Amino acid sequence: MDADAPTLRALLARRDLRLSLAVDEVDPAALDRAIRWVHSTDLLDPTPFLSEGLVLLTTGTQFPLEGDDGQNADVYRAYVRRLAARGVVGLGFGTEVARAGIPAALVEACQDERMPLFEVPYRTPFIAVARANAEAIAAEAYARRSWALAAQRAIALAALRPDGLGATVAELAKQLDTWVGMFDAAGELSREHPAGALGAETAAALQREVTGVLHRGARAGSSLRIGETPFTLQTLGRGGHLRGVIAIAAGDLDQEGRVVVTAVIAMAGLALEQQQGLGRARSALRAGLVQSLMTGDPGLARRTSRELWGPLPPAPVRVGVTDAAAARVDGIAELLELWAEEKRGALFFGRSDDGLVLVVPAEDRSSLAELVDRFDVRVGLSDPAGYDGFAAALGQARVARDRGTAGVTAFADVSRAGVLSALGDEARALARAELAPLVDHDGAQGTRLVETLQVWLDEDCSHEASARSLGVHRHTVRTRLALAERVLGRDLSSFATRAELWAALRALED
Template identity: 50%
Template sequence: MDIAAPPTLRTLLGHAELRLSLVSEQASLPDGALDVPVRWVHSSDLVDPTPFLADDLALLTTGSQFADSDGPGAASYVERLVHRGVLALGFGSGVHRVGPSDELVTACAEAGLALFEVPYDIPFLAIARAHAEAMAAHAYARRTWALEVQRALAVAALRPRGLEATLTELARRLDCWVGLFDSSGAIAQEHPVALDRGADAVADAVAELLARGTTASRTLSAGERTVTLLTFGRTGQLKGVIGVDLSPIDAEARAVITTAIAMAGLSLEQSEQLARGRRRMHTQLLASLRDDDPTLARRTLGALPPAPMLVATADAAPVDAVVGWFERQRAVGGTVSFVAEDADGLTICLGASSRGLLDQVAERFGIRIGVSEPSEYGEFSHAHAQAMTALQRSGGDGVIDYHDVESGGVLDALVSGETRTLARTRLAPLRTHDATAGAELERTLRVWLEHDAHAEQTAAALGIHRHTLRTRLAQAAGLLSADLTSFPARAELWATLRAAG
C-alpha cells in the first residue's frame, strides 16, 4: 500500500533525540522482531506488571524490582512479559544501576525479547510521547490515504468499463490480488494477475457464501495467501463476491474495500439496466430471425455467428447467468454468439464449429438444451423448430441433437403429454382386463398390427392357434368398441398403442 508502515520498535529506536540503544544482539531476536508494530509504550517497576499490560507494547522500567535480593529473578520476570505479548523491554540506566544486569541481558536473549537501554537524562514520558506522535502521524497518513483512494475509486467508476477500472485501481492501491466473482460463483475479473495458488479453495468458499444468500464475509488461508471474501448486493439478491489477498485489513483498508464494493454494486446495477435493454432488443431481433430475415439483426449487432449456424433452445435456464457466460466467452476467445429470450424460452445461436460450448453451458448450469442441424439464416425458423422438437421429444439431460430424435418418425413427433393421457385412457378397458384375467390382449394387438394383420404370421409369432388369435381379436374389439376390419381403425389403434407406451 502506498503509505508508510506503522510505528515499530525500529522506528522508536531511530529517534535520534532519544538516544536509545539496542542491547540485545539481533541474532538472538526472532526474524522481524524490530519491525513488528508497537501498539503503545508503558512504564512500570512492578514485580509483575502483566495484569496491567496490553499486547504488542514496549515496557520501560528502572529495574527497582530487581534491587531487593528477595525480588523476582530476571528469567521468570522476562518469561511473564513474553507470555503477555510484550515486544520489547527498555531499561532506564542510572536510576538504580548503570545499564541492565548480565542476568537480565541473558534472560532477554534466551526468551527472544528485545532489550534496549534508555539514557538517564531521557524521561520515559518523552519516549511515550514520541511514540504517540508517530502513531498519530501514521493514523493521519492512513486516513488521508483512504480518502485519496476512495476519491480515485469514484473517478475510476466513471470511466468506460467502470467496474473493471474500479477493481484495477483497488488492486493497484492495495498492491494485492483482487478478484470479482459473479452471482454464479464464476471468476469474472482478476487483477493484476490470476490467483496462482489456492484458487480452488477460494472458489469453494465463494460458492458457500453465495449459497447462503445473505451479506457476509469470510477470511481463509489459501496456500501462502490470506484471502478475504466479501459479498455485495442485498440479502436474497447477491450480485457476487469480491476477494482481496490482503492481511491484515485495518479500518482504513476496510473502508476502501467497502467503497469499492459500493462502486461495484452501482456499476453492476447500471450494467443490469443496460442488460435488460439489450435483452428486450434481442427478443425483437429473435422475432425477425424467426421470420427468416437476418437483415435487421446484422444491422443492429454488426455481426452474427458465422453460417452454417446452430440454433439451440433451453428450458428453465438462468437467463442472466447464461448470457453473461457467453459474453465472457466472446471476450476471452472471440466466439460470436446470439442469445435471446422469448415465450418459447431461451434461444442460443452460434457457429456450428462452436458446438462444444453448448455442452459446457449445459453442464455448468444443469440445463437441457435442444440443438438443430447446421443451417443457413434463411432457414432459421426451421432450425428453431428442430431445436424445440429435440428439447420436447427427449427425456434426457444435457444437450440433445435433433438428428438423434428425428429417427422416431412422425408418430413420435405427435406424442405429447395430452395425447399420451388420451391413449392410455382409450386402452384402459383392455389393460384392466389383461391385469385381472391374466390375458395378453394388448400384446396380441401389437404383434398382429406389426405383422400387417396377417393371422397365420401373427399366430406363429405368438405361439398360439389362429382360432385363438381370432377369439382374442374379437374380444379386444369388443372391449375397445372398435371395428378392426377397416384400415383407419387399425391405424388409429396403432397410433394409440405407440402413444400410450
C-alpha cells in the same frame, strides 16, 4: 518501515531520548513490531495488568538487591519469560535510579528469550518515552486517515474515466499496493490489476472460490488463503441478485483500508446497477431478434446483429436451448456476452419463453459443452438447419432438452427412439382407457382378445400369419376379431382405428 511508525526501532532512533540497546543480537523483525503503548511498572509480575503489544519500562526495584546477580538468575529468567508470554514487545531499564546499570542476569535472560532490552538513561524520564510513542501513534493515525481521504478522491476520479470500473480496480490496486480483480456475475475475471500477476493455479483456485460465492447468492465478505497468498472477497450487488465479486490479494485490512474498499464496492455496485439497465435493454433486443428469426425471415436479425454484435453464425447452424432457471439466466447471459464479443460471428443467443436460445455453426459444439460444465445446465441441440427453418430447429432443440438427462442432448439421438417414445403418462392413461373393455372381457370370460388383437396388428393384419403365431385356426382369429369389434364398438377395417389401437398397445409396453 516508516521512521515515524510506532515501533521500537522508531523509539531507539529518537536522538532526544538517548535510548540504546543492551543486548548484542536482536531479531530485526522484533524491532519493527508495532507498539500499542508504553507502560512503566516495578511489579515483579505485572502481566495480569498488561496487554499485547506493549513496551514495558522498569527501574528494577522489584529485583533482589542483595547477593550476586548470578544467584538470582532464575528470578530474572522467570520475569522475562512472563513478559514474553504476555506479548510484551520490548523492555526498557531505567538506570541510575535503583541500579547503577542493567543487571547482567537480566541482559542474559532477555538474550535467551529474544526480548529486546534497552537502557533508559537517568536524564530521560519514562514519561518522555511514553509521550514519544503516543505521538508516533497519533501521527500514524493521521497519516492513515489522510491516505484514506486521498485514496477515495483518486478512486472517485478514476470512476469518471471511460472504463470507470477498470480504472477503479486499477486505482484500488495502486492504493493498496496489491493485486485486485473484479469477477462478473458469471464468475469470469473481467478486470484485474496488475494484469497476469496471479499464477495459473492460484487464478483457477480463486475463480472456483468466487463461483461458489456467487452460486450461494448471499451478500457477504470473506477471507481465504490460496497457497501462501491471502485473499479478501467482497460481493457486489444485492443478496439474491449478485452482480460480481471484488477479490483483493490481502488479508485483514485496517480500518482505513476497509473504508477505501467499501467506497469502491459502493461505486462498483452503482456502476453495475446502471449497466444492468443497459443489459436489460440488450436482452430485450436479443429476445426480439429470436422472435424475428422464428418467422423464417432473418433479414432484420442479420442487420441488427451485424451493427451491434457482429454477423450471425453462417448457415447451416444448430439451435440450442437451455433449461436454466430464471435466477441463473443473468449470470449465463453475462458469460455469453463475453463469448459473443470474443467469437464474433460464431455465437448468437437470446431469451425465449422457456430458456436461453443459442445459435452456433453446425460443426461447433465446444461453446455449449463449456456452458454445461460451467453452469451445470442441460442443453437441447437441433439438427443442422438454415435460418429459413429456424422455428422447426428451435422445436427440435426443445424436444431434445426436455428428453435429455444431462449435458448436451442432440435431437438426432432423441429421434432414433421414435415418435411413440415421446408419449408420457397421459398417453398411457388414454391407452388403458381405450383397451379396458377388452381387458375386462378377457378377465371375465377367459378370452384372449387383447393378445389376438396385438398379434394381428403386428402381423400386418394377416389372418393366416396371426393364426400361425397364435397356434389356432384362421377362422378362430376371425371370430375373436369380430368379438373384439363388438366389445370395443370400433370398426377394425378402418386404418385410423387400427393405428390408434396399435399405438395404445405400444404405449402400455413401456
